Amino acid sequence: MTSGLRGLFRGGFRHGVHPPDHKESTESLPIRRMPFPDEVVLPLSQHAGAPAACLVRPGDRVERGDAIGSAQGHVSVPIHATASGTVAAVELAPHPSGRWMDAVRIAVDPHSAQIPRPRIVPRWEGLDAVATRAAVKNAGVVGLGGAAFPTHVKLEPPPDTEIELLLVNGAECEPYLTSDHRVMVEHPERVHFGVRIMMQCLDVDRAVIGVEMNKPDAVARLRETVPEDLDVTVLPLRVKYPQGAEKMLIHAATGREVPSGMLPAHVGTVVQNVGSIAAIAEVFETGYPLIERIVTVSGPGIVRPMNLIVPVGTRARDVLAFCGGLTEDATEVLFGGPMMGAPQPDLDVPILKGTSGITVLTERERKPERSWPCIACARCLGACPVFLNPSRLGMLAQAGRWDEMTEMHLGDCMVCGSCSYVCPSNIPLSQMFSVAKSQMRREREARERHERAVAEAEASRRAEESEAAGVSA
Amino acid sequence: MTPADRTLELAASPHLKAPDxxxxxxxxxxxxxxxxxxxxxxxxxxxxxxxxxxxxxxxxxxxxxxxxxxxxxxxxxxxxxxxxxxxxxxxxxxxxxxxxxxxxxxxxxxxxxxxxxxxxxxxxxxxxxxxxxxxxxxxxxxxxxxxxxxxxxxxxxxxxxxxxxxxxxxxxxxxxxxxxATPLGLRKFEGVETPVADLFIGSIGGSVGETSALLILLGGGYLAFRGYLDWRIPVSVLLAVAVLSSALHALRPDTLPGAPFMLFSGGLMLGAVYMATDMVTSPVTRAGAWIYGAGIGALVVIIRYWGGLPEGVMYAILLMNAMVPFIDRATQPRVFGTSRRNRREREATT
Structure with missing residues (x-):
């Protein structure tokens, strides 16, 4: 609850929401390694940006760590085989985004020791920024927090900006998820090593690791292990959702607001998820590309919740089976947490580089089916982390008045779901905003296509006219 | 049970809902x-x-x-x-x-x-x-x-x-x-002032529920604690009445009653706590709530002191209800990342 007198008693803290964090079932479970499944499915699009181009054909033998897809352009990364075996197919396969997308299926060799080919561990001391970015890109590292934005792009901030601070995102504000938490507790040195490499690459002197206060053991472990020669501060953060949103985190750490429509780099900050930082460290420790990741499998609908390390490309079905399967009353399987996670209709979808966890919900979490009219209670205004007026935006969305929604800063909405979470009338606000955003994008694209076509027709008409004039002259 | 033979539900995120x-x-x-x-x-x-x-x-x-x-x-x-x-x-x-x-x-x-x-x-x-x-x-x-x-x-x-x-x-x-007569009527037409303690407990004449300030404040306090009413509205209504009536009482102590009497008489408590706070007809913004409440308080004092009727809470709230769309529009929250400093930053880069 965010409004009312209780807000005052929490020190004037106003925005964001407080869903129960439900982390107790996995927060103290050590990360376990899951046995290799008999098949991995590796979509060529696992990151923001252009999909990788396939480098293998059915029947090819691949070893764990081999590149099977090459990056296409700057905002793209290569894809690697995450298990040794034979390419069974290159075909459309279900993707966690809900679409079917091109993917490489590898039949895992049951007799392989699954040891990657010997490879060169890059030396990090004195490595310049260009070489660091190349190593990170070649290893296929992307943001592991969910958005899967290629990390090497973040390591190259726009030329008109000056980076002063590396901000490490260890907030993990989604309920149920504990994979970042376990990394910070079990591998704090690795986090600091990754921070060191990023600081060197970005040429910054200062780093802050933001961790929500519901993870005191992570805060303590990180503080104990800060290297003496690094200026790294561990910043405990208020437990609220969406504390882990980039803009919220920057505000908590620096007191500054990222200007609407601009990047964190414009306020001198680069934000990177703590799991991705650890992945960078692993590249420089082992020479292996990003071929496995830690996922939390949790929620009331799972028999044995766990923190697992799995090869990227492992199907949800195999992961869930390893965790004892679903309970009788399980209803929804989500990739990610319950606030922003994507529901999965097909359990053959693979774990991607950006999949931080699987949350299984039950009938008890099912939301009420009916909505009530908006009673202007203003809870959504008190919840919205970017201070929008979701109540008004919701009315505009229902009326299809997109232009007015743009004026009211719909572009700043992160679709974090806080407004829908608090709405007592159960109005699907953030759901409508995500529809409105894609509808507006579609209309804009159609308008642009139309304008291009008109311009082309005009140009060709003029060309014909001048030609005709030339003939008659 | 294996994952194979399940019917899964699909719904857009968020998948959790606050219990209210x-x-x-x-x-x-x-x-x-x-x-x-x-x-x-x-x-x-x-x-x-x-x-x-x-x-x-x-x-x-x-x-x-x-x-x-x-x-x-x-x-x-x-x-x-x-x-x-x-x-x-x-x-x-x-x-x-x-x-x-x-x-x-x-x-x-x-x-x-x-x-x-x-x-x-x-x-x-x-x-x-x-x-x-x-x-x-x-x-x-x-x-x-x-x-x-x-x-x-x-x-x-x-x-x-x-x-x-x-x-x-x-x-x-x-x-x-x-x-x-009600205490307000007594005061207005006969110049007799009812003790504030009687007003507070409710052993006075008046509308059915306009009498006990104590019970109304208890109920309102609980609603405010639960976040079911915006405490800013009753607080600003009562503050405005208190400040304005104290100031006017100081000017004309013989004809105009002071703040304690004004606060606890008539329908002010019921109006400020239960009617002005109706979510549908009050502003959604926090700044708007203060303006709206202060407007009600000021109108109550004006109508009670100079109007033809002894009581003015009803008209004060109805008039301010009509203002709510304007108040809301004028007090839209400043969107994150659009401060004056942010605007300068954006201009600097473009």
Whole structure:
């Protein structure tokens, strides 16, 4: 609850929401390694940006760590085989985004020791920024927090900006998820090593690791292990959702607001998820590309919740089976947490580089089916982390008045779901905003296509006219 | 059970929902009004119970009729409207007037605008304004509370009807009841000021539920704690009344009453805590809540000091209800990343 007198008693803290964090079932479970499944499915699009181009054909033998897809352009990364075996197919396969997308299926060799080919561990001391970015890109590292934005792009901030601070995102504000938490507790040195490499690459002197206060053991472990020669501060953060949103985190750490429509780099900050930082460290420790990741499998609908390390490309079905399967009353399987996670209709979808966890919900979490009219209670205004007026935006969305929604800063909405979470009338606000955003994008694209076509027709008409004039002259 | 043979549900995120719901908010408001109703029945006997009950029945019946089925009534909002209307009526009004008021509240106050969430004015006050305009005599005849001294030396019995409750339309009242002036009327027309302690406890003449500030504040405090009403509104209403009446009282101490009397008399408490805070008809922004509340407070003082009627809370709230769309538009929250500094930063880079 965010409004009312209780807000005052929490020190004037106003925005964001407080869903129960439900982390107790996995927060103290050590990360376990899951046995290799008999098949991995590796979509060529696992990151923001252009999909990788396939480098293998059915029947090819691949070893764990081999590149099977090459990056296409700057905002793209290569894809690697995450298990040794034979390419069974290159075909459309279900993707966690809900679409079917091109993917490489590898039949895992049951007799392989699954040891990657010997490879060169890059030396990090004195490595310049260009070489660091190349190593990170070649290893296929992307943001592991969910958005899967290629990390090497973040390591190259726009030329008109000056980076002063590396901000490490260890907030993990989604309920149920504990994979970042376990990394910070079990591998704090690795986090600091990754921070060191990023600081060197970005040429910054200062780093802050933001961790929500519901993870005191992570805060303590990180503080104990800060290297003496690094200026790294561990910043405990208020437990609220969406504390882990980039803009919220920057505000908590620096007191500054990222200007609407601009990047964190414009306020001198680069934000990177703590799991991705650890992945960078692993590249420089082992020479292996990003071929496995830690996922939390949790929620009331799972028999044995766990923190697992799995090869990227492992199907949800195999992961869930390893965790004892679903309970009788399980209803929804989500990739990610319950606030922003994507529901999965097909359990053959693979774990991607950006999949931080699987949350299984039950009938008890099912939301009420009916909505009530908006009673202007203003809870959504008190919840919205970017201070929008979701109540008004919701009315505009229902009326299809997109232009007015743009004026009211719909572009700043992160679709974090806080407004829908608090709405007592159960109005699907953030759901409508995500529809409105894609509808507006579609209309804009159609308008642009139309304008291009008109311009082309005009140009060709003029060309014909001048030609005709030339003939008659 | 294996994952293979499951039917999975698909819904857009977020997949969690805070437990509060609109019906729960409404029924909680109803629950906090019960002590106020009990207080009213203690003070005005069976008449109060009859008036409140009939007003609720009129409101709920009209809601059921206009909403086209029994289901919409379950949100509880029509019950609140009926309760609040009943609490603003004098205990002695004929019951048919209370029923008519409930019907007008829901029909003209709410459904002409489109039902729950759409109305501009507080429905209960629309109903009361209608009754005040149509039946001014009945609406300003104030019976005495239980235990009040009678001219013949006795006192008012609890069980006595306080007016022509059972009268029918177009027929004269048949029950004689002893009536008196309200503290506001006494002050305005006779210059007699009622002790503030009596106002606070509620052993005074007035509308059914306009009497005990204590019970109203208890209920409102609980709602504020739960986040079911915006505390800024009652606080700003009461602050504005206190500041303005203190200032004016200091100028004219002999003719204008001071802040304590102004705060605890008449319908101010019920209006500030339960009517001005109606979510639908109050601003959604925090700055807007302060402006709206201060406006109500100022209007109450102006109407009470200079108006023709002793009480002004109803008109003050209705007038400020009309201002809400403008207040909301003028006080939209500043979107994250659009501060003056942010604008400079954006200009610097483009």
């Amino acid at each position: 719901s609109t019906p729960r908010i409404m029924w909680t408001v109803v629950a906090t009004l019960i002590p106020v109703v009990v207080g009213a029945v203690w003070a005005f006997g069976p008449s109060a119970a009859l008036v409140i009950g009939v007003a609720v029945a009129g409101a709920v019946g009209t809601e059921r009729l206009l909403a086209g089925g029994p289901d919409p009534v379950r949100d509880g909002s029509a019950v609140i409207t009926g309760l609040l209307l009943g609490l603003t009526l004098p205990a002695g009004v004929p019951l048919w007037m209370a029923a008519l008021g409930g019907a007008v509240s829901i029909a003209l106050g709410k459904w002409v605008f489109g039902g729950l969430g759409q109305n501009v004015f507080n429905p209960a006050l629309v109903g009361r304004a209608f009754l005040q305009a149509a039946f001014p005599a009945a609406m300003t005849t104030w019976p005495l509370p239980t235990g009040a001294a009678l001219p013949d030396g006795g006192s008012v019995a609890w069980a006595a009807l306080r007016g022509p409750n059972l009268a029918l339309p177009l027929m004269g009242g048949s029950v004689d009841a002893v009536t008196g």
